[in-house]
Amino acid sequence: MGARPRTVLVTGGAGYIGSHAAKALSRAGYRVVVFDSLGAGHRGAVQYGDLVEGDTADVGAVRAALQGHGAFAVLHFAAFLDVGESVRDPLRYYRNNVVGALGVLEAMVAESVRYFVFSSTCATYGEPIETPIPETHPQQPINAYGDSKLAIERALPHVERAHALRWVALRYFNAAGADPDGEIGEDHSPEIHLIPRAIEAATGGRGLQVFGDDYPTPDGTCLRDYIHVTDLADAHVKALESIAETGKSGAYNLGTGHPHSVREVIHTVERVLGRQVPWTLAPRRPGDPAVLYAAPQKAQNALHWTPRYADLETIVRTAWEWHRTHPNGYGDR
Numbered sequence: 391m392g393a394r395p396r397t398v399l400v401t402g403g404a405g406y407i408g409s410h411a412a413k414a415l416s417r418a419g420y421r422v423v424v425f426d427s428l429g430a431g432h433r434g435a436v437q438y439g440d441l442v443e444g445d446t447a448d449v450g451a452v453r454a455a456l457q458g459h460g461a462f463a464v465l466h467f468a469a470f471l472d473v474g475e476s477v478r479d480p481l482r483y484y485r486n487n488v489v490g491a492l493g494v495l496e497a498m499v500a501e502s503v504r505y506f507v508f509s510s511t512c513a514t515y516g517e518p519i520e521t522p523i524p525e526t527h528p529q530q531p532i533n534a535y536g537d538s539k540l541a542i543e544r545a546l547p548h549v550e551r552a553h554a555l556r557w558v559a560l561r562y563f564n565a566a567g568a569d570p571d572g573e574i575g576e577d578h579s580p581e582i583h584l585i586p587r588a589i590e591a592a593t594g595g596r597g598l599q600v601f602g603d604d605y606p607t608p609d610g611t612c613l614r615d616y617i618h619v620t621d622l623a624d625a626h627v628k629a630l631e632s633i634a635e636t637g638k639s640g641a642y643n644l645g646t647g648h649p650h651s652v653r654e655v656i657h658t659v660e661r662v663l664g665r666q667v668p669w670t671l672a673p674r675r676p677g678d679p680a681v682l683y684a685a686p687q688k689a690q691n692a693l694h695w696t697p698r699y700a701d702l703e704t705i706v707r708t709a710w711e712w713h714r715t716h717p718n719g720y721g722d723r
């Protein structure tokens with residue numbers, strides 16, 4: 391690539407995955423500008439660059455941030471991501487995730503910023519018809535969250551043709567773990583993800599519910615693909631470098647390809663913490679597929695990306711280290 395440091399705008403960079411990507415970018419020699427409403431994010435998570443407070447639907451504010459900082463690329467994380475909430479309040483999801491992303495794209499086109507890396511999700515696939523799931527799997531989301539992400543994936547090739555924008559859509563499976571240096575970690579409220587919820591239950595907080603133990607899986611609980619947040623962050627840097635070098639847009643799964651059951655996660659948390667995880671059985675949630683895991687070869691081959699923290703124990707250890715040392719997260723809620 392050309393002369394460094396080059397500046398990257400990271401929308402949602404005060405959030406969980408965006409803050410880890412900001413760290414990875416900064417380590418790779420980029421200058422980072424975080425653009426975040428702080429609606430769900432944390433000022434304390436912005437440690438690797440400047441913070442611009444704003445909403446991605448505000449095209450003028452995004453344009454000013456791009457122009458003012460001379461950004462050459464955008465990593466777009468800003469979105470809402472609670473599937474259940476998206477079922478109850480779909481309009482809120484379409485507004486924030488679709489209108490927000492379009493705001494960023496409009497601003498990029500207006501400022502001639504050509505590289506866009508988009509946080510997509512395995513929820514764009516819907517109910518899997520085959521596993522592991524390859525990128526060619528049909529995309530038929532079954533909730534507004536997945537559909538709001540797919541709407542942007544669908545828009546990207548059209549924007550590319552019209553405006554020479556190059557893009558990568560990264561379809562994450564289950565993001566988990568925390569920065570191995572312990573500087574940043576996961577602080578969602580309410581927390582909905584399994585590993586932090588199991589840690590919370592083990593340390594005297596809310597008990598954990600397991601949604602269904604009669605799935606057609608070896609132990610009856612759902613199988614998911616947990617991918618370490620630092621590995622996700624590294625994939626973003628590689629994706630950005632790939633489009634800047636090759637000009638080749640595309641969509642990639644980001645997962646390990648090795649699924650783990652809910653029970654396995656609970657046992658791993660118990661082993662790592664040396665404590666029991668109290669849990670109760672609850673009914674299946676509608677729209678929860680039994681098995682979801684990635685065929686990760688495309689990203690590994692094309693982006694030269696291999697997860698470094700792929701084993702579940704390492705993922706749980708880094709998550710535990712963060713929660714142990716930050717029992718109130720960033721302490722701002």
Ligand SMILES: NC(=O)c1ccc[n+]([C@@H]2O[C@H](COP(=O)([O-])OP(=O)(O)OC[C@H]3O[C@@H](n4cnc5c(N)ncnc54)[C@H](O)[C@@H]3O)[C@@H](O)[C@H]2O)c1
Nearest residue numbers: 402404405406407427429430431445446467468469509565
């Ligand atoms: N966490 C996962 O397991 C997972 C899985 C698949 C995809 N994703 C996607 O990854 C991205 C990041 O997820 P996360 O777990 O870091 O979420 P997060 O809530 O921790 O971070 C999102 C950030 O975006 C900001 N934001 C939201 N809407 C905004 C807006 N309109 N304008 C400006 N800022 C806004 C929030 O304040 C927050 O800091 C999301 O796009 C999500 O859909 C996450």
